[in-house]
Amino acid sequence: MYVCHCGINIAATVDVEAVAAFAQTLLNVVVARHYTYMCSDPGQELIKSDIREHKLTHVVVASCSPWMHEPTFRGVVKEEGINPYCFEMANIREQCSWVHKDRARATEKAKQIVASAVAKVALLQPLEEREVGVTPAALIIGGGIAGIAAALDIANAGFKVYLVEKEPSIGGRMAQLDRTFPTLESCLELLGPRMRAVAEHPNIELLTSSQVVDISGYIGNFQVKVRQRSREEIIEFDVGSIVVAIGYDHFDARIKPELGYGQYPNVITAPEFERLSSPAGPTAGKITLNGKEPKNVVFIQCVGSRDQSVGHEYCSRVCCMYTAKQAHLVKEKLPQANVTIFYMDVRTFGKGFEEFYDRVRREGVRYRRGSVSEIYKRGNKVVVRAEDTLLGEPLEMEADLVVLATGIVPRSGAQGIAELLKLPRSPDGFFAEAHPKLKPVDTVNDGIYLAGCCLGPKDIPDTIAQAKAAASSAMIPLSRGKVKVESVTGVVEVETCAGCGICESLCTYGALTRDDRRGIMIVNKVLCKGCGACSAACPSGTMILSHFTHDQIMAQIEAMLEW
Ligand SMILES: Cc1cc2nc3c(=O)[nH]c(=O)nc-3n(C[C@H](O)[C@H](O)[C@H](O)COP(=O)(O)OP(=O)(O)OC[C@H]3O[C@@H](n4cnc5c(N)ncnc54)[C@H](O)[C@@H]3O)c2cc1C
Numbered sequence: 001m002y003v004c005h006c007g008i009n010i011a012a013t014v015d016v017e018a019v020a021a022f023a024q025t026l027l028n029v030v031v032a033r034h035y036t037y038m039c040s041d042p043g044q045e046l047i048k049s050d051i052r053e054h055k056l057t058h059v060v061v062a063s064c065s066p067w068m069h070e071p072t073f074r075g076v077v078k079e080e081g082i083n084p085y086c087f088e089m090a091n092i093r094e095q096c097s098w099v100h101k102d103r104a105r106a107t108e109k110a111k112q113i114v115a116s117a118v119a120k121v122a123l124l125q126p127l128e129e130r131e132v133g134v135t136p137a138a139l140i141i142g143g144g145i146a147g148i149a150a151a152l153d154i155a156n157a158g159f160k161v162y163l164v165e166k167e168p169s170i171g172g173r174m175a176q177l178d179r180t181f182p183t184l185e186s187c188l189e190l191l192g193p194r195m196r197a198v199a200e201h202p203n204i205e206l207l208t209s210s211q212v213v214d215i216s217g218y219i220g221n222f223q224v225k226v227r228q229r230s231r232e233e234i235i236e237f238d239v240g241s242i243v244v245a246i247g248y249d250h251f252d253a254r255i256k257p258e259l260g261y262g263q264y265p266n267v268i269t270a271p272e273f274e275r276l277s278s279p280a281g282p283t284a285g286k287i288t289l290n291g292k293e294p295k296n297v298v299f300i301q302c303v304g305s306r307d308q309s310v311g312h313e314y315c316s317r318v319c320c321m322y323t324a325k326q327a328h329l330v331k332e333k334l335p336q337a338n339v340t341i342f343y344m345d346v347r348t349f350g351k352g353f354e355e356f357y358d359r360v361r362r363e364g365v366r367y368r369r370g371s372v373s374e375i376y377k378r379g380n381k382v383v384v385r386a387e388d389t390l391l392g393e394p395l396e397m398e399a400d401l402v403v404l405a406t407g408i409v410p411r412s413g414a415q416g417i418a419e420l421l422k423l424p425r426s427p428d429g430f431f432a433e434a435h436p437k438l439k440p441v442d443t444v445n446d447g448i449y450l451a452g453c454c455l456g457p458k459d460i461p462d463t464i465a466q467a468k469a470a471a472s473s474a475m476i477p478l479s480r481g482k483v484k485v486e487s488v489t490g491v492v493e494v495e496t497c498a499g500c501g502i503c504e505s506l507c508t509y510g511a512l513t514r515d516d517r518r519g520i521m522i523v524n525k526v527l528c529k530g531c532g533a534c535s536a537a538c539p540s541g542t543m544i545l546s547h548f549t550h551d552q553i554m555a556q557i558e559a560m561l562e563w
Contacts, residue, residue: 001029001118002047003110004038004063006093013097015107019062022111026118030054039069044076051080058082058121062090062114067435083126085487085547090117112560119559123552127487132526134220134240134477136160141212141417144172145460146245146452148194149467150474154243155203159478162237163198164207164226166413171195172247173453176271178278178285180460181325182356188280207235215242215420216510218527219447220483240483241447241474244431245467246417248453251304251312251406259303259404260375264382265289267375267402269303270322277329287333287401294400297330298384299323299341300372305407306344314428316407317457320347323405324357327365340397342370342386350459370395375402408457421448422508430456441470447483449473488530488547490523497521497542503534 001023005011016034023032031050035043038061050056059082061073066089074084092110100106138154140147143165151163163170175195177187198204207226213234214225222242226235250271253261260267266289268276279285287293301323305316320343327339346367348357361367370386377383384397410429411417418425423443426432431450434442441449449470452463477483490503490511497520504512504521511527512534514520521543523534535545544550 001026001032001114002038002043002059002061002063003032003034003092003114004043004061005034005036006063006097007036010063010093010097010110013100013103013106014092014110015103016110018107019092019110019114023060023062023114023118026115028058028122029118030056038063039072044072047073047076048080051077051082056082058086058088058124060088060090060114060117060121062092062110062117064093065091065095084129085127086121086124088117088121088124090114115559115562116556119555120552123549123555124547127546129487130485130525131482132220132485134481134483135222135238136478136481137162137237137239138471138474138478139164139212139222139224139239139242140245141242142172142245142247142452142454143167143170143198143206143208144245144247144452144463145174145191145194146247146454146463146467146470147172147243148191148198149464150243150245150451150471151198151204152194152201153468153471154475154478155201157475157479159203159475161201161204162207162224162226162239163204164210164212166209166211168209168230169195170198170206170208173271174460176278177274178281178329179325181321182350182352184325184328188278210235212417212420218485218509219445220477221526222447240478241449242421243449243451243467243470243474244417244421244423244443244454245451245470246411246414246454248408248457249411251310251316251409253303253404253406255310256303258374259300259372260377260382260402261404264375264377264402266294266380266382266400267404269404269406270319270326271406273326273403277326277333285333287330289401292400293334294337296338296381296397296399297327297334297340297401297403298397298399299327299339299403299405300384301341301343301405303404303406304409312407312409312428314457315347317347318459319405319407321350321353321356321459323403324348324360324365326403328356328360328363331360331363331365339365341365341367342372342384343367344369344371350461408453411454414454421445423448428456430454441466441473447474447477485526486528486530488545489525489528490530490532490534491544491546492521492523493542493544494518494520496540498540500539502537502539503543506533506537508533 003016003020020032020034077087078084090113137160140151140163151161155161209229213227217223220240275281348354369390372386374385381398424432451467451470499519511524532545534543
């Protein structure tokens, strides 16, 4: 039994020496120690040498959350020949030292947690570590820059890639942009070679005008069905891993009718400005409205972002910079135009961004800190009514053209993909990563990864960086050729199971089916993730979760109640 100080994370609030001394008195405990960092090399060595010297069969470490270091300590005991499932972790950091101030009471609670873990570990049985083979292919859903970058990395590593895009062509939103901040390169020139590389790559099967309609299976062995609209055909194939890159939608500016979008033709959105300014757009890149060049151009930032009234509290991260870029393009094409930007705060956090913001201001673009309350029509012009939030004064400004910096919102089809892949979404509607710090492109479902704006707003370099990270994670099972599957699974007591099916209706992983011939439930141990929902719901107590059996849990509760 080992008690970790975690530096002062635990030791400042919990008397670790007292907890170790207490642990030494518990039944079955042969050796109890405390150490500054149990996860460090010397900490791990301490456990290993004790296992050898005292011929230990089970180990408990009282430290942080199992999310952090359970795999570390399972590896330590395994190296010394103990089954990794004969190890138990007691969380005295997140569930004790971090949430309490009173040292004496926190120490008592830590003792209870340790007693409970020791009671359980004595009942733990070795579990088999299992592996299954992997189909060496990946599915990418969405052919924007994220999907393209991920597909090329995986295909270049020698694996088969199925790239499914719902539109007739790949390229996504980037293909609709003019130039990119802060370097002002043409988006189409940057994207074109990558789109060609995808189309010509021998390892990439590009399925455009297509949508995934069904996915079953698990990491290493997913079965995919895709409907191709152009042929009305269903295509079926197997893959080992999946990258979701379905991107984003634009905030609908009509939701803020006070800004006049949809009522006045000279109020447009930022994506519409991109088309207007693009050489491939309707005016061949000339900034004109009804054939006339605007003299007074106003940009309004944060339309649909950082706005509780429309349910989007988050910052869309790209609007400050694309507005600076668009203002620069107006000045470049119409040097005599007066350009004003109404902003809340200017966020220029990326490489070269602050320099670009300075450059745009030197070019004569005027930034006014203001909150716009209304846009109304006066003759051929529109009037922007706002409050200058620095001066605290109301103001009105006439404009020939108003551009609304509309924010980035989740794809309208995201819920369908979430249901298909059983992916949770965060409260803002974007897909949720498995852990915001430690697993930023993983999902809670093994073998499924996320990239680009479907995770949240970001610019092109961040999108590509994430796509490369997702591709590299997706390639781990493909290159290993085998994946470990969960050892902690549901187990049916065949003698007592009545086959009622309650567990099947609760299993989100599709791991339970009824054997009609025998009248009992069957667990697919590859699909089972060991969540325990079946075991908790089973009316007869027939469904057991290995590693969390009724006896083990009762022993934990009883040990806690004794103290
Ligand atoms: C006005 C504006 C200007 C911008 N300017 C810049 C700039 O200058 N520089 C910069 O770095 N960033 C800029 N950005 C940000 C940039 O657009 C994004 O970073 C980038 O496009 C994100 O790419 P993505 O692949 O994640 O998403 P997307 O480009 O949205 O691609 C997603 C793809 O998935 C497809 N798809 C969606 N659902 C499905 C489905 N169910 N099945 C199959 N396919 C599906 C879509 O059709 C699309 O092709 C700008 C954004 C806006 C709004």
